[in-house]
Amino acid sequence: MKVIIAYIPAIHRGYIDFINKNQPSIIYLLGLELVREVPRLERDIRALEASEAVNALKGIGLxxxxxxxxxxxxxxxxxxxxxxPDEDVSHHFKESYLKEIPVQFVPVFLRWDKHNSFKKDVVISDNIISRELFDREVMNRAVAESEKSSDWWRQVGSVLVKDSKIIFTGFNRPLPSDQVHNIFGDPRSNFDYGVSFELSKFIHAEAGMIAEAARRGISLEGSSIYITTFPCPACAKLITSAGIKKVYYKEGYSLLDAEDVLKSFNIEIIKVED
Structure with a gap:
């Protein structure tokens, strides 16, 4: 007998598809007392009581x-x-209550949990790889910019191009001064790759250039950005808001929803290779 056990804070198509695909005989929804054993889940204001979710699922014929x-x-x-579902709350429940009972964890995206919030996804660059001379030359300029960065963690260089002309270059740099991180250190050093990237003394290369363009009153509508490392989620949102239409990158991964945000705004993603 197949049984689904899941935390379902809100009913949406993803959960229905997950249930239909697995065809369970019985569905158990984790009750509030079990869910609250996982830290911070009480912050989810969407979350239905398990009894409410049970009634909702019964209402659609389950x-x-x-x-x-x-x-x-x-x-x-x-x-x-x-x-x-392969989620943090599922693993916690298994380790706490089902140590002797086998559980199949199914990889599926149903909500942002602690695990997939840190997941590093391979970027699907619209199947476009550029080896054009111009793109390689501009990317080499971005690499040269990255070498100016004093960030021991990661050096990122970036170039903004409009009408086939370079209009801005930049790299990740500390603020408010070039030496601030050498005085008290960088709080970012307390975390691993991809974690708490906002807790840094450094402004990202993309953000610095976009801010400089705004300060000078220069529109970036229809421009292209070349980045040595694929943008973080925050910079991806800045890129979409600035009107940039193409993102060229050399390496890196998509964290959280960075790639999805860019593609939602029909921004072309292109990997530059030598």
């Missing part, structure tokens, strides 16, 4: 749906084929 509590966990046993 009849064998129940709330799972500490009192009825004993109904679960080795005779069941248990399936759970």
């Amino acid at each position: 009849l064998e749906v129940y709330e799972l509590t500490k009192e009825n966990i004993t109904k679960l046993d080795n005779s069941m084929e248990i399936v759970m």
Whole structure:
């Protein structure tokens, strides 16, 4: 007998598809007491009570749906084929209550949990790879800019191009002065790659150039940006808001929703190779 156990804070198509694909005999929704064992989930203001989610699923024709509590966990046993979404709350529940019972964790995106918030996705550059001389020359300029950065963590260079002309160059640099990080250190050094990137003394190369263009009153509508490392989520949002239409990058990964944000605004993503 196949059983789905899941935390469903809000009903959406992703959950329905997940259920339909796995065709369970019974669905158990994690109750509030079990969910609250995972830190910070109480901050999700969307979250329905498990009993409300149960009623909602029954309302669309899924009849064998129940709330799972500490009192009825004993109904679960080795005779069941248990399936759970591959999420932080699922792993916590398995380690806490189902140590002796096999669980199949299914990779599926249903919500932003702690695990996928830090996931580094390979960038799908619209299947476009450029080896054009102009693009390689501009990217080499971006690489040269990156070498000016005093950030020990990562050196990023960037170039803005409009009408086939370079209008701005930049690199990640510390603020308010070039030596501020050498006095008290950089708080970013307390974290691993891809984690808490906003806690830094450095302004990102892309953000610095976009801000400089705004200060000078220069429109970036229809321009292209060349970046040695694929932009972070915050810079991706700045790029879309600035009207930039093409992103050329040399290396890196998409963190959180950076790639999705760019593609939502029909921004072309191009990888430059030698």
